[in-house]
Amino acid sequence: MLKTFPKGGVHPPENKISAGAAIETLPLPTTATIPISQHLGAPSAPTVKKGDKVKVGQIIAQSTGFVSTNIHSSVSGTVQKIDDSIDASGYKRKAVIISVEGDEWDENIDRSPELKKEFSLSGPDIIKKVLENGVVGLGGATFPTHVKLSVPKGMKADVLILNGVECEPYLTSDHRIMLEKADEIIVGTQILMKALDVKKALIGIENNKPDAIEVFSKLADKNPGIEVHPLKVQYPQGGEKQLIKALINREVPSGGLPIAVGAVVQNVGTALAVYEAVQKNKPLIERVVSLTGKSVKKPANYLVRIGTPVAELIEASGGLPDDTGKVINGGPMMGKALNSLEVPVTKGTSGILIIPELEARRRPVQNCIRCARCTQVCPMGLEPYLLMTLTQKSMWDKVETNHALDCIECGSCAYTCPADRPLLDYIRLGKTTVSKLIRARKQ
Amino acid sequence: MNKLLTISPSPHNYGDDSTKKVMYGVVIAMIPAMLVSFFYFGIGAVVLTLTAVVSALVFEYLIQKFILKKKEVSITDGSALVTGILLAFNLPSNLPIHLIIIGAFVAIAVGKMSFGGLGQNPFNPALVGRVFLLISFPVQMTSWPKPGALTAYLDAETGATPLAIVKEALKNGESFSSITEKIPGYADLMMGNMGGSLGEISAIALLIGFAYMLFRKIITWHIPVSVLGTIAIFSGILWLVNPETNADPLFHLLTGGAMLGAIFMATDMVTSPMSIKGQVIFGVGIGVLTIVIRVFGAYPEGVSFAILIMNAFVPLINAYVKPKRFGEVVK
Numbered sequence: 001m002l003k004t005f006p007k008g009g010v011h012p013p014e015n016k017i018s019a020g021a022a023i024e025t026l027p028l029p030t031t032a033t034i035p036i037s038q039h040l041g042a043p044s045a046p047t048v049k050k051g052d053k054v055k056v057g058q059i060i061a062q063s064t065g066f067v068s069t070n071i072h073s074s075v076s077g078t079v080q081k082i083d084d085s086i087d088a089s090g091y092k093r094k095a096v097i098i099s100v101e102g103d104e105w106d107e108n109i110d111r112s113p114e115l116k117k118e119f120s121l122s123g124p125d126i127i128k129k130v131l132e133n134g135v136v137g138l139g140g141a142t143f144p145t146h147v148k149l150s151v152p153k154g155m156k157a158d159v160l161i162l163n164g165v166e167c168e169p170y171l172t173s174d175h176r177i178m179l180e181k182a183d184e185i186i187v188g189t190q191i192l193m194k195a196l197d198v199k200k201a202l203i204g205i206e207n208n209k210p211d212a213i214e215v216f217s218k219l220a221d222k223n224p225g226i227e228v229h230p231l232k233v234q235y236p237q238g239g240e241k242q243l244i245k246a247l248i249n250r251e252v253p254s255g256g257l258p259i260a261v262g263a264v265v266q267n268v269g270t271a272l273a274v275y276e277a278v279q280k281n282k283p284l285i286e287r288v289v290s291l292t293g294k295s296v297k298k299p300a301n302y303l304v305r306i307g308t309p310v311a312e313l314i315e316a317s318g319g320l321p322d323d324t325g326k327v328i329n330g331g332p333m334m335g336k337a338l339n340s341l342e343v344p345v346t347k348g349t350s351g352i353l354i355i356p357e358l359e360a361r362r363r364p365v366q367n368c369i370r371c372a373r374c375t376q377v378c379p380m381g382l383e384p385y386l387l388m389t390l391t392q393k394s395m396w397d398k399v400e401t402n403h404a405l406d407c408i409e410c411g412s413c414a415y416t417c418p419a420d421r422p423l424l425d426y427i428r429l430g431k432t433t434v435s436k437l438i439r440a441r442k443q
Numbered sequence: 444m445n446k447l448l449t450i451s452p453s454p455h456n457y458g459d460d461s462t463k464k465v466m467y468g469v470v471i472a473m474i475p476a477m478l479v480s481f482f483y484f485g486i487g488a489v490v491l492t493l494t495a496v497v498s499a500l501v502f503e504y505l506i507q508k509f510i511l512k513k514k515e516v517s518i519t520d521g522s523a524l525v526t527g528i529l530l531a532f533n534l535p536s537n538l539p540i541h542l543i544i545i546g547a548f549v550a551i552a553v554g555k556m557s558f559g560g561l562g563q564n565p566f567n568p569a570l571v572g573r574v575f576l577l578i579s580f581p582v583q584m585t586s587w588p589k590p591g592a593l594t595a596y597l598d599a600e601t602g603a604t605p606l607a608i609v610k611e612a613l614k615n616g617e618s619f620s621s622i623t624e625k626i627p628g629y630a631d632l633m634m635g636n637m638g639g640s641l642g643e644i645s646a647i648a649l650l651i652g653f654a655y656m657l658f659r660k661i662i663t664w665h666i667p668v669s670v671l672g673t674i675a676i677f678s679g680i681l682w683l684v685n686p687e688t689n690a691d692p693l694f695h696l697l698t699g700g701a702m703l704g705a706i707f708m709a710t711d712m713v714t715s716p717m718s719i720k721g722q723v724i725f726g727v728g729i730g731v732l733t734i735v736i737r738v739f740g741a742y743p744e745g746v747s748f749a750i751l752i753m754n755a756f757v758p759l760i761n762a763y764v765k766p767k768r769f770g771e772v773v774k
């Protein structure tokens with residue numbers, strides 16, 4: 001029996017059509033738009049101004065607090081301006097806009113392809129390096145990695161969990177790096193283990209990636225302490241809490257963090273970025289992005305410099321299909337619909353998904369038939385139909401006592417509902433309102 | 444690349460289930476029982492089913508169109524069809540047409556629409572219709588045509604149901620073992636060769652429908668199993684205590700509306716609890732009440748009342764029995 005998380009979950013069509021496409025390097029953009037807030041937490045402070053010359057890998061915005069990180073130029077050229085640009089959520093945010101000239105890298109970056117296995121840095125030094133190089137969680141949440149590695153006083157991690165689940169339909173960027181950068185990921189894992197001072201790392205990979213499981217099982221045999229666990233395909237297994245439950249059967253308490261049960265979860269992409277940061281001195285300036293969709297001419301996985309407009313990826317794959325209805329930053333379950341194709345790729349962009357017109361629109365909402373399916377599939381054990389009704393009635397205290405804040409916004413409820421009710425829309429509204437009320441209460 | 448893009452929050456993909464598929468799935472699951480009723484009750488069963496279904500649909504349409512003045516009338520969603528068939532399943536096959544129409548009207552207008560339509564009603568609409576008829580027209584509602592009266596309709600030969608026969612005999616002081624020859628054997632009870640409401644007679648056909656609904660994941664097993672399990676255990680205890688004055692559990696399971704109620708009426712999504720734990724409580728409640736009414740009450744059959752009574756408790760159950768949350772901090 002393959003492991004999985006026991007409560008709730010759905011199995012949407014996997015549609016991993018770009019899984020077979022090897023990673024290709026996308027040509028440099030002519031202009032790079034690098035937002036100063038690409039991570040969860042405080043936006044970074046720009047350290048360059050209009051007219052400055054920058055090199056690849058040079059810091060252009062500095063961390064402004066503990067939960068924040070550095071941002072580096074992904075290209076070489078001249079800073080055109082620092083101005084508002086539309087980000088993936090449709091908000092205007094400050095970005096450093098650079099006209100690209102040549103491709104000159106910072107000399108401290110080791111660009112050789114050789115695998116560098118040995119490392120001698122101490123735990124705290126690793127964490128410093130990770131912060132310096134602007135590494136954040138690459139699974140989508142973009143939580144600064146150094147924060148996750150700095151275990152709070154009085155707590156202790158005993159296991160590192162590496163997330164190679166990639167449970168979102170369509171997306172294949174993690175799958176590809178697991179096939180093509182496996183050695184680097186293993187070294188990255190060892191570095192993370194050192195930083196956390198743990199002896200054990202578990203890599204969870206869903207069973208729909210047998211090739212990746214094979215590659216990693218072989219490597220794990222040679223590297224004591226690292227284990228590979230194939231998992232039954234089930235969405236949202238990539239959610240931290242679900243993955244921890246599936247692998248080590250510990251339940252992160254409501255409102256708590258994984259460290260409360262002694263676990264730290266990192267994405268495989270993050271492990272690769274940590275390897276590059278620590279071993280090669282290379283900041284997080286590029287990442288692998290899947291460009292996919294049923295009507296896309298050439299579904300692909302591109303190695304893309306941060307700041308490249310989404311439009312350039314689409315061009316490289318044969319242009320926007322005629323029947324396009326929606327362009328999504330991320331996967332179909334949790335991704336964000338883009339309102340402009342000029343939006344840049346950021347640290348959190350794992351894929352761009354193009355959905356045809358026919359599937360882009362929502363179906364008409366019908367009456368709730370109280371079938372309880374939303375409740376059955378909710379991995380957090382919530383009652384989505386109830387949270388929606390309570391939100392509609394503005395009964396915020398009840399929304400709170402029914403634990404809306406536990407919702408991980410996985411979308412399983414809305415996906416499943418036979419009456420096509422926009423459950424998650426309302427639950428989000430409920431969550432935001434309740435958080436505001438709680439903050440107001442604390443003041 | 445100047446194309447208008449659709450913007451909406453996640454998720455961006457949807458499962459292919461729909462209210463329609465759920466409802467028509469239930470309809471398909473009812474087909475075996477329907478065929479058995481046609482086989483045993485003939486023309487009467489066909490007339491009854493057609494009348495109930497057509498009038499349920501017509502009333503749903505008229506009310507939505509002219510009273511609620513809805514722009515889009517949703518009679519194709521299958522829910523009125525389910526109610527119509529379920530109502531027919533709960534009536535004797537020789538019921539006069541005008542009573543069927545009255546029953547359908549009460550089911551749809553009072554049982555469903557007065558509460559706001561699909562999903563809003565606390566009580567199972569078909570049962571509201573049936574119980575209304577039972578109380579208002581007790582004579583017509585309890586004269587059951589004997590199976591095999593294929594071409595007879597209103598003039599079919601009638602008799603009592605096995606449950607009524609046993610209840611009457613036990614009241615008169617006869618022992619359960621001595622009256623077994625008055626009632627059909629267990630094989631006949633399984634197949635449906637007995638007097639009764641249209642859809643309740645054949646345990647086999649109902650179980651096939653149950654299996655189909657489980658397979659399609661329309662319902663879970665919890666409600667039917669807890670209803671039937673409770674009936675078996677409760678009546679079993681009574682029977683063990685005194686086998687002379689009590690019917691055995693198999694008899695209770697196979698007669699009356701036990702199977703129909705457990706599989707198709709109690710599982711009505713709208714009127715049953717949302718959590719699995721709540722569903723089990725609901726099912727146990729129905730089982731207990733059914734036997735209490737059958738054994739100690741005035742009526743020979745108690746499934747409909749038991750379900751309606753438990754329907755009334757559903758909001759309470761939903762309020763207090765919550766699914767177990769992930770990472771629940773035990774205080």
Ligand code: SF4
Pocket residue numbers: 367368369370371372373374375384385416417418419420421423
């Ligand atoms: S899944 Fe949809 S129809 Fe079913 S109970 Fe939840 S909200 Fe209602």
Ligand code: SF4
Pocket residue numbers: 377378379380381382383384406407408409410411412413414424427
């Ligand atoms: S309520 Fe939240 S956690 Fe539960 S299924 Fe819906 S989106 Fe996922």
